[in-house]
Amino acid sequence: MEKFQQMFLRQQKYIFYLLSLYTLGWGFTEYKTLFLSLILGTVVSLFMLWSLVRKIEKFGRAVAHGKKVRSIGTFSRLAAAALAAAIAIQYPQYFSIVPVVLGLMTSYIVIIIDFLLQKFQKNGYHV
Template identity: 65%
Template sequence: MPELQLMFARQRRWMFSLLSIYVLGWGFTSYQSIFLGLVLGTSLSLFNLWLMVRKMDKFGDAVSQGKKVRSLGSFSRFATAALAVMIAMRYPEHFSLITMVIGLMTSYIVIIIDFFYFTALKIHKK
């Protein structure tokens, strides 16, 4: 599944770019709790993306070998989201809960943008 690894590398670059913008926003603006919530949510979103890619690799290997597959790891991704909510609720003076939730959704937004961008790029090359 080299295509999956290439997609993950592209998406990881997008996520790190967004994280660097959020860190700059945290450092240079007065909206520190908003940007820190985005940093927390996006960091854990990147972790969830990595978990999902790792599970999909294992899933592909198991299917090609004819083995049975247990799960794609939804519980671990939900647990990560619950951890983020617990951190944001424990320290509301540092983290904005709303922007933390937006940050958790960042990987899905990046996946959608990456899909449309490279689909349009493939169509344009033909």
């Protein structure tokens, strides 16, 4: 599980870097709606990633102790994504739905990129 936790912390760091870039974009460019929408989607994406990691760790402990687990929280993550979309639709003067959806996909993109980076480093390539 320690390797799993290291992977999450690494991915969390990458997402925080992206959030800082989005914040700079929001503060210093004229594309306020775009960057605010990306921030909203990415923050919800980070929450969903954190929730998934927490539920998987709980699931792993339960399996190790021979206990049953009801679910890994898919409904709560879907509800968080729906909430982000509802906020974007409710406040179109501040948010745009397309960048919010792109922000919601951020954690999955970060997971894929992190996997590829780790795979290349494991095989001796330095990126």
